[in-house]
Amino acid sequence: MTATLDFDATSRTMGGEYELHYHEAGSGPVLLMLHGSGPGVSGWSNFAGNFPVFAEHFRTIVLDMPGFGRSPAREWNDVYPRVAADAIRYFLDELGIDSVDIVGNSMGGNVGTEFALAHPERVRRMVLMGPGGLAVNSFAPPVSEGSRRLFEFLANPTREGMVAWVDTMVGNPAVVTDELIDQRLANALAPGAIANTFKIFQTFSDPRFADRPQLWARAAQVQQETLLVWGRDDRMLPYEGSLFPFRQMPNAELHVFSRCGHWAQIERKADFERLTVEFLNR
Incomplete structure (x- = not known):
């Protein structure tokens, strides 16, 4: 049985050009895990359940990207994914890490891809789950249900609004607990x-x-071997949008989970972990 990992015991901070918080455990090739966006999100909230499993195979780093979790906000002097990609550059330099594999969920997939384009020699392989920025959806409204619920919550941050938004993240509502809602809500309502x-x-x-x-529009420039992972029932970034990056990225593979929404790492946890470990280790 996989051991659990403690939040505080794995917690680290880094100062300097970027102030960053992260969790680290395990040994071996470096795996960098990048969370999504949305109210109350952090690296831990996205990947706490997967962290111990990947730490058995890799030196696993779960990063709070700038402005999320315990990594403070800053003045945004560029589009967010490029700022966060530059923060990754600084982060890896400070840790003396030359190259990584990346697991990126939603916005984290966007950021990871921007980093791979800016520093192709520093990224070996990527697993991108419903990556923002790469999907091109020709079969659904331009604003997805998940995006609409997200901005409804931000405009009127209530518990009911959080429940409605989280519901669009999953295909199976049974995986959503009161504890998850309460934790996300508390984080989202933190000052600022x-x-x-x-x-x-x-x-x-x-x-x-x-x-x-x-x-x-730059997807064809991504040369890394990349596993695109989508949930067939994704209401944030509908899975039809996966066909464009799959067709454009020269070394991409696509896996679509049934009975799954935007959070493949939670809804299809064991399958997602097995698939990722096999892809990164082959």
């Missing part, structure tokens, strides 16, 4: 958290930062 989340999302539409093509 919602205002900072708005500021992060606003960077995507800020004309000052529109100096290069969007990520999906």
